[in-house]
Every structure is written in structure tokens, then in C-alpha cells.
Amino acid sequence: MASTAAERPARVSGIDKIERRRVALAESALKTLGELGYARTSLREIANNSEFTHGVVHYYFRDKIDLISYCVRYYKTKCARRYDEVVETATSAEELATGFLGKMTQTLVEETPMHKLWYDLRAQSMFEEQLRPDVEEIDKLLEAMIWRILSRYADLTGTSPSVDAPTAYALVDGLFEQAVVGYAANPDRTPALLTDRLMQVLPKLVTA
Amino acid sequence: MASTAAERPARVSGIDKIERRRVALAESALKTLGELGYARTSLREIANNSEFTHGVVHYYFRDKIDLISYCVRYYKTKCARRYDEVVETATSAEELATGFLGKMTQTLVEETPMHKLWYDLRAQSMFEEQLRPDVEEIDKLLEAMIWRILSRYADLTGTSPSVDAPTAYALVDGLFEQAVVGYAANPDRTPALLTDRLMQVLPKLVTA
């Protein structure tokens, strides 16, 4: 089956078109989900906020969980490589820290709905088993992302990390989640507070 | 009006009875909420899992948010003093750390549903403004709780805290939330991992 599909470009582009529709649906769904949250977002609401009708959603996705799951996986591909450039180009610890904090506060401000949705979905995964594999996978990705940053930071300071990867991730994530929750109530101050707090913590995560 | 009520014990006990009913409703609702999460819990489900009918719920609470809000506030009174005894009786840093970690893993295991609910509600508060004041208040309470522990820990080690209160709370909370999320997937290992990670972190939160 896979071989025949590979032999026929028309078929492949057809599959591609399906995939593109799915992506379009997912992007639209993510917009709605980010605004309303998982609980208050219905398939009809997603369809209304898109150029499609609610029937189309069901044509491309088996059911609601299938759609959400696809959205989460799609989202994941966009977020975990956010700091890679900073990590690769930084030539000093300060440059790395500044770049990291800059990007972090930037995404906090510019992609607030996505972050809200992520923390919402992770909470939902505690109650909805079907979400767990996706959430777990993203959590691992984010953990690795933080670990790359911390490792590089240790390299540049001539030290080595003083906590393991899961711990480092939990600490940084705790600060970031606090900022995301706080951002809703106090958009002005929160980014600066996040920067300040991470600055307090970062040096403590490597051996003196 | 308040004075007449104070003068008439019958009336007072009547109000008390209302309050007791509310507490009973709230306790039952918290049980259901902890199992199903905010999104999947309906007033009828709450009523079904209690000895009351769904009409009673509406008799004692204006609407759903009113009930949830009451539940959250009721819950708060039970959780933020959890470590007070340990803080007061510990005579050495190790005793404090051991007692703190013991109580923390204990509540992680024994009150999992409540903690799941808390993180769920905090996520919901990002989308539902009406929940925000209650969530904010509890967050402050928990922050103060962590700060009391850290201050005492610093006292007993002859040091002083090296991060401010919001930072300390965010860090510890990040580790605890990671444990709560992880506990669903892996109940056996998680408590030990939480202990281990907090042990890594605690010394870093005070000046050397």
C-alpha cells in the first residue's frame, strides 16, 4: 500500500492536501482553544471561527479527542526549538542568559494563549487519560530544551549543572507557569518579574 | 439586622444550619470535582454523588461559579496550614527537611484528587475571570506557607533565604506540580523522586 502510494504522485499530493486541511483546521482550532480553553471550546465554536463548517471537522478528524490530540502534536513541533538559535550562537554566559530571558519573555507576551492552553491541557491530562501520551511527550521535549540551555550555560561558565534535567525543568517551568498565570492579571509587571526571578535562580543551577 | 440575629440564638443556629448544609454540599462537590475535574463535573453529577437532589444545590448556591468558588475557599482553609506543626517543632534543619518532605509526599499520595483539582482550577482561572480572586488568594497563602518553611530552614542552618518568597514558591510548586502530574502515570516512583529533587534544591535556596 505504501509503495503504491509512493509511486503515484497524484495520490501523494492528495494526501498532502488532506494534511494541509488538517493543519489549517488545527491552526484555527488552536486559536480558539487558546482563547477559550479546553473546557469551553466546542467543535462548533472551532468551526465557526474558521472558514469551514462543523461537518468538515468531523470529516478530517474522527472525534474531538482526535482533533485536540492532533493540535497538541502540531503545537509541539513549533515550540520546543524556540531557544536553539540562542544556545548555538551565544559566546558568553551573559549573552546566553540575556538571549534566553529575552526570548522567554517575548513568547510569554506574544504567545500567551498558546501557553495558557498548554497548562490547561496538562491539567486536563490528569483527568483525561487519552491526552496523557501527548502531554508526556511534550513535557519530555521541553525538559530536553531546558537541559540544552542549562548545559550550555554551564559550559560557558566553566561549571556543570548542579541539578538533574527533570529538576531543572520543573523549576524553570514553575517560574514560567507562575508568569503565565500572573500575566492575565498584571501584563505590565510580569515579564520583568520573570526575568528577575530567573536571574536569581539560574546561577544556582550550576556548581559554583 | 446583624444585631437582631446576634440576639436570637435560634436564628443564629438557623444560619449555622445553612452554613453546615453548604459545607456538606461543598465537601461532596469537592469529592466529585477531584475525581472528574472542573470541566467534566456538572451540578447534577455533584448532586447524584451526594444525598441531595440537584434542586438543593441551586437552593444553597446562586449558580455553578458560586458553588465552585465556595468550594475553593473552603478547601483553602484546610491546606495552607499543613506544615505548621513541622515548622514549629523542628529543632534542626534535617528534622525540618525530613518532616516537610514527609508531609509533602504524604499529602501527594493521600490527597491526590485535591491537588489535581487545584492545578485544574488554577488553569481554569486563566480563562474564567470569576475564579481569579479565589485562586490568587490561595496562591498567596501557599506562598506564605513555603516562605515560613524556608525562613525556618534558614534559621536552623544559620543562613538566610537566597531567593524571595514568590520565587521560592514558584520553584517548589513547580516540583510539586510535576509530581502530581507524574503521580497519575507512575504512582510508585513519584514520591521518592519528589523527595530527591526537593533535597537537591532546598540547600540552594539559602545562602551558603
Added chain:
DNA sequence: GACTTTGTTTGACAGTTGTCAAGAAAACTC
């Protein structure tokens, strides 16, 4: 250009939700 496949619209379904109101039952008052 007929025919098949693929994609889309529309409307319907069964179930659930929060909310409310009318009336029964119980508690209380005098």
C-alpha cells in the same frame, strides 16, 4: 461526457447542561 471518488453542506439525533419555578413536605411560630 458519463461515472466514480472525494470533499462539503446541512439538518437532524439523542444526550447533557445550567437554570428556574411550582408545589409538596417539613420545621417553626404563636
Added chain:
DNA sequence: GAGTTTTCTTGACAACTGTCAAACAAAGTC
């Protein structure tokens, strides 16, 4: 113990949900 107030039950409502299927349009195939 009649009358009043409080408490509770029951049934209803309108709105909304996920799901599906039948009719319709478009694209592709021979």
C-alpha cells in the same frame, strides 16, 4: 393546631454538546 416560613422535590425549559448521515458539489478518471 392553624398559619407561616423554610427546605426540598420534581419536572420542565432552552441552549448546547458530539456525532452522524443523507443530499449535494467538485474533482478526478476512463
